[in-house]
Amino acid sequence: IDMNGYSIVPGDIISEINGQDVTVVLDLGNGIKWSINGLDITVNDIDDIDFDTTKVHFLHIRMKTCVSSVMEIYYATDLEPQTEWIRKYAQAQLISSGEYEDYWFPLFNTPGWKGKLISIRVDPFLDEGECDVALIELLGAKRKATVKVNMAHLPEEWKTVNGKAILYFTIDSLSETLQYGDVLLIKTKLRDINAPKNPYEFDYKKYLSRKKIYGNAYISNQYSIVEKSNRRDIKTIVYKLRQSMIDIVNSTSLTIQEKGIAEAMLLGWDENLDEDTQLKFSNAGISHLLCVSGLHLGIIATMTVWCLFFIGNSPKRRIIKGCIQIMVLWLFAGITGLAPSASRAATMFSLVVVGEMFLSRTNIYNNLATSALILLVADPYLVYDIGFQLSYFAVIGIASLQPALYNLFSFSNKNWIETYYNKNGTPSGIVYRFLTIWQWISNAARWLASKIWNFTTVSIAAQLAVTPFILYYFNQFPIYFIVANVLIVPFVGIILATAILMLIFHNIGIIGQIFEYLFSKEITFIDWITTFTSKLPYASIEGIYIDELMFGLSIITILTLVLWVGRKWKYYLYTALLLLSIIVLYGAYTKISTSSQSKWIVYATSKGLAMEVMSGNESWFITDSALLADSKQVKYFTDNYRKRNCIYK
Numbered sequence: 001i002d003m004n005g006y007s008i009v010p011g012d013i014i015s016e017i018n019g020q021d022v023t024v025v026l027d028l029g030n031g032i033k034w035s036i037n038g039l040d041i042t043v044n045d046i047d048d049i050d051f052d053t054t055k056v057h058f059l060h061i062r063m064k065t066c067v068s069s070v071m072e073i074y075y076a077t078d079l080e081p082q083t084e085w086i087r088k089y090a091q092a093q094l095i096s097s098g099e100y101e102d103y104w105f106p107l108f109n110t111p112g113w114k115g116k117l118i119s120i121r122v123d124p125f126l127d128e129g130e131c132d133v134a135l136i137e138l139l140g141a142k143r144k145a146t147v148k149v150n151m152a153h154l155p156e157e158w159k160t161v162n163g164k165a166i167l168y169f170t171i172d173s174l175s176e177t178l179q180y181g182d183v184l185l186i187k188t189k190l191r192d193i194n195a196p197k198n199p200y201e202f203d204y205k206k207y208l209s210r211k212k213i214y215g216n217a218y219i220s221n222q223y224s225i226v227e228k229s230n231r232r233d234i235k236t237i238v239y240k241l242r243q244s245m246i247d248i249v250n251s252t253s254l255t256i257q258e259k260g261i262a263e264a265m266l267l268g269w270d271e272n273l274d275e276d277t278q279l280k281f282s283n284a285g286i287s288h289l290l291c292v293s294g295l296h297l298g299i300i301a302t303m304t305v306w307c308l309f310f311i312g313n314s315p316k317r318r319i320i321k322g323c324i325q326i327m328v329l330w331l332f333a334g335i336t337g338l339a340p341s342a343s344r345a346a347t348m349f350s351l352v353v354v355g356e357m358f359l360s361r362t363n364i365y366n367n368l369a370t371s372a373l374i375l376l377v378a379d380p381y382l383v384y385d386i387g388f389q390l391s392y393f394a395v396i397g398i399a400s401l402q403p404a405l406y407n408l409f410s411f412s413n414k415n416w417i418e419t420y421y422n423k424n425g426t427p428s429g430i431v432y433r434f435l436t437i438w439q440w441i442s443n444a445a446r447w448l449a450s451k452i453w454n455f456t457t458v459s460i461a462a463q464l465a466v467t468p469f470i471l472y473y474f475n476q477f478p479i480y481f482i483v484a485n486v487l488i489v490p491f492v493g494i495i496l497a498t499a500i501l502m503l504i505f506h507n508i509g510i511i512g513q514i515f516e517y518l519f520s521k522e523i524t525f526i527d528w529i530t531t532f533t534s535k536l537p538y539a540s541i542e543g544i545y546i547d548e549l550m551f552g553l554s555i556i557t558i559l560t561l562v563l564w565v566g567r568k569w570k571y572y573l574y575t576a577l578l579l580l581s582i583i584v585l586y587g588a589y590t591k592i593s594t595s596s597q598s599k600w601i602v603y604a605t606s607k608g609l610a611m612e613v614m615s616g617n618e619s620w621f622i623t624d625s626a627l628l629a630d631s632k633q634v635k636y637f638t639d640n641y642r643k644r645n646c647i648y649k
Contacts, residue, residue, distance in 0.1 A: 014036065014041060017036070017038035017041070018038055018041045019038060019039065019041065020038040020039070021038065021039055022037075022038040023035055023036065023037050023038070024036045024038070143168070143169045143170075143171050143175050143178075144166065144167075144168055144169075144271070145166075145167050145168075145169065145178070146164055146165070146166055146167075146213065147164065147165055147166075147167055147184070148163075148164050149161055149162075149163055149164065149165055149190075149215075152190075162212075163212055163213070163214045163215075164211070164212050164213045164214070165190055165213060165214065165215040165216060165217065166208075166213060166215075166216040166217075167186075167216065167217055167218075167219050168216070168217070168218045168219065169219045170219065170220045170221070172221075174221070174225075177225075178225075179228075179229055179240065179243070180229060180235075180236055180239040180240065180243075181229025181230075181231045181236050182225055182227070182228055182229045183225070183226045183227040183229075184223050184224070184225055184226060185223060185224050185226050186217075186219060186222065186223040187222040187223065188217045188219060188222055188223075189217065190214075190215030190216065190217050191215055191216055191217060192205075192214070192215060193205040193208050193209075193213070193214065193215065193216065197604035197605075197637070198603050198604055198637045198638070198641060199640075199641050199644075200640035200641050200644055201636070201637050201640060201641070202636070202640070210381040210384050210385075211381070212381075234334070235334070238331065238334040238335055241335060242267060242269075242334075242335045242336075242337070245266070245267055245335065245503055246263060246267060246269060248503050248506050249262050249263055249266075249267075249503070251506070252502070252506065252516050253516060254516065254519070254520055254523075255520075256272070256274075257274065257277055257523075257527070258519075258520055258523045259272060260272040260273040260274060260277060261273070261277065261290070261523050261526070261527075262499055262519065262523070264290040264291065265289060265290065265292075265296070265492075265495070265496065265499065266292075266496065266499045266500070266503075267292070267335060267336055268291055268292040268335075268336030268337055268339050268342065269336075269337075270290060270291070273290065277527075278290065279534070280527075280530040280531055280534045281530055282474075282476075282478070282540070283478055283530075283533070283534035283539045283540040284478060284480065284481070284483075284484040284529070284530040284533040284534050284539070285459075285463070285478030285480065285481025285482075285484055285485065285533075286481070286484045286485060286488060286489075286530065288341075288390075288394075289488070289489075289492065289526075291339060291341060291342075291387065292332075292333070292336040292339060292341065292342040293341040293342065293345060293391060294341065294344070294345035294348070294391065294394075294395065295489070295492060296332075296342075296345075296492075296496065297329060297332065297333065297342060297345035297346055297349055298345070298349070299492065299493045299496050300328065300329065300332050300496070301325060301328075301329060301349050301353075302493070303493075303497065304324065304325050304328045304329075305321075305325065308321050308324060308325070318356070318357050319357050321357075322353045322354065322356060322357035325349075325353050326350045326353055326354075329346045329349050329350060329353075330346050330350070332346075333345070333346040339387060340375070340382055340385045340387040340388035340391060341387045341388070341390070341391040343375055344371055344372070344375065344388070344391045344392060344395075345391070347370075347371035347374055347375065348364075348367045348368065348371045348395075351367045351370060351371065352367065364395075364399045365399070368392060368395060368396065368399075372392060375388070386469070386473055389469055390466050390469055393465045393466050393469065393555075393558070394462040394465055394466050396465055396562060397461040397462050397463075397464055397465025397466070397558070397562075398458055398461050398462050398465075400461075400562040400565055400566055401460075401461035401464060401465065401561070401562065401565055402457045402458050402460075402461040404565045405457040405460060405461060406453065406454060406457045409453060411446045411447075411449055411450035411453070412446075451490075452486060455485065455486045455489060455490060456482055456485075456486055458485075459481060459482050459485040459486065459489075460482065463481055464558070465558055465562075467554070467558075468546070468551055468554035468555050468558065471544050471545075471546050471551075471554070472546050472551040472554075475542065475543060475544050475545055475639075475643060476540050476541060476542045476543075476544060477540065477541045477544060478539065478540050479536075479538055479539055479540065479541065480533045480536055480539055483533055484529055484530060484533045487529050488526055488529055488530075491522070491525075494522070495519070495522045495523075495526070498515055498518050498519045498522060499519055501515045502515035502516055502518075502519050543643060544643075545640075545643030545644055545646075546587075547590075547644065549586065550583055550586060550587065553579050553582060553583050553586075554583060556579055557576050557579040557580055557583070560572050560573075560575045560576040560579065561573075561576045564576060590646065591617075591646050594616070594617060594645050594646040595616050595617055595646075596616060597614055597615075597616065597645060598614065598615055598616075599612075599613070599614040599645070600612075600613050600614075601613075601614065601641070603637055603638060604637070605627065605633075605637060609622075609623060609624065609627075610622070610623040610627060610634070610637075610638075611623070612638065612642075614645060614647060617646050617647060618647070619642065619647045621634075621638070
């Protein structure tokens with residue numbers, strides 16, 4: 001069959017040869033051919049088959065073996081036909097004899113996975129025994145869900161358990177009906193989260209365990225819905241509302257990138273954000289815009305106050321207005337999934353609103369401490385959450401350091417007419433009109449300068465307070481964070497308002513289209529600023545590494561600076577300078593001590609051999625071409641160890 005450039009094979013063609021001794025050869029052009037043997041077709045309901053790799057996300061293999069196995073997967077496409085073996089997977093768990101096991105391999109993020117698929121081959125390698133493969137299939141995208149596991153079938157009986165797991169469901173008609181609160185019966189084997197195998201590698205297993213997630217699995221059709229959700233509690237309603245809003249965003253004519261940014265800024269949903277967008281925002285120093293934080297909650301609180309202007313300000317009406325504000329804040333925080341930064345902001349704003357309801361001023365540090373106590377009592381593991389740490393230290397920096405930075409310059413208005421009068425007497429008509437115009441221009445310029453300086457000092461104070469965390473967790477520092485924050489943050493309120501109006505009026509013809517257009521242009525503006533900033537020379541200093549000791553000393557240094565600014569006691573400043581000196585000396589000592597090192601490292605990797613020879617502050621990385629092509633994977637298991645040993649080239 002000549003496909004004439006098409007990649008989709010109609011299902012009725014395959015159905016016609018089902019079970020017959022007939023082989024159909026599909027000519028996809030450019031020498032690409034697929035052979036389908038009718039006797040090998042095992043399914044009854046055959047859909048159209050798409051050989052476009054953009055539609056294939058996972059390789060599913062069902063097999064049984066007596067020992068753990070290593071698989072090499074080969075594939076070629078019309079755009080990458082020269083590709084040799086691409087991925088090599090090591091299965092560490094032992095499989096009982098006679099039991100089938102499902103293996104799921106993500107292909108969509110592998111090198112060369114583009115164009116039309118020409119061929120794919122799976123080679124299992126065994127130390128001993130035999131490998132019985134029952135099924136090999138290519139599947140489309142998966143739907144990710146975090147589930148609570150209530151019961152598990154152990155070797156002899158059902159046991160009540162307590163924990164969560166991450167499941168990846170094949171997107172089909174059944175998985176599309178799943179919603180929050182559904183009870184499922186699933187036939188699968190939960191796999192343990194892999195612990196790090198290399199020194200200083202990110203411990204993803206510990207990270208998930210602090211969220212009470214202990215396993216994962218890929219699910220195709222081996223499950224059934226035992227009970228559909230009929231819950232009417234607030235949490236269920238909020239989750240359904242969030243999903244409805246995500247569906248509305250996806251139904252718009254926005255580009256994929258714009259949809260991802262809209263979902264992240266408005267709903268805290270970052271599943272559809274591509275890596276390039278996240279990297280640009282990170283290099284520009286405005287990653288906080290891609291998650292719902294105090295900035296977003298503050299804007300929502302301000303909008304709520306504006307909308308409730310008609311209620312009045314009597315004691316009873318203040319209470320009514322305050323209750324509505326608190327409800328709106330927590331509804332918005334709930335829609336975003338109650339992220340730590342959103343929960344912190346909602347708790348703090350709620351305390352402020354309660355104070356305003358009874359005309360009582362609240363102390364920001366008391367609010368911070370109270371909100372932290374409430375959240376940590378609810379979930380003690382939040383103390384390990386990066387968002388929780390960044391959120392609280394950013395607020396501490398803004399509250400304590402920003403006023404001092406802002407007061408470095410004075411922006412008070414000058415009365416030019418009065419100054420002229422004191423020196424020269426009463427001005428003439430022309431001079432008076434000129435001075436009046438100059439007075440207005442001068443005051444406007446001072447007002448604008450004060451606002452720009454205010455945004456600048458807020459950015460500097462927040463960045464200074466969270467710098468130890470950024471260096472420790474992300475090993476980089478954005479140089480031009482002030483530029484991006486000053487140019488974008490002032491307009492975030494307008495962008496959020498446009499996004500909300502777009503959601504409200506999405507079904508109302510031309511009005512919805514207008515807000516879609518406006519939001520698209522606003523996102524284009526943000527993208528232009530972030531792209532421009534991230535491409536500036538030395539936009540981000542990368543490769544910075546601080547160990548646990550330097551991290552702890554840096555936090556203490558920031559806190560002593562905060563105390564010095566607040567209490568003006570010179571010994572706090574001396575302590576901060578002493579700690580800063582210790583950090584610099586310790587860093588220099590680490591650099592000098594590694595300059596004479598000589599090491600040979602063999603990395604543990606599931607994709608072939610990887611070795612590194614370190615001599616002083618230089619190294620030579622030795623591996624095969626396939627693993628070297630996957631720079632993301634190489635960086636994952638080598639980066640932290642290299643930085644700890646001061647290897648930068």
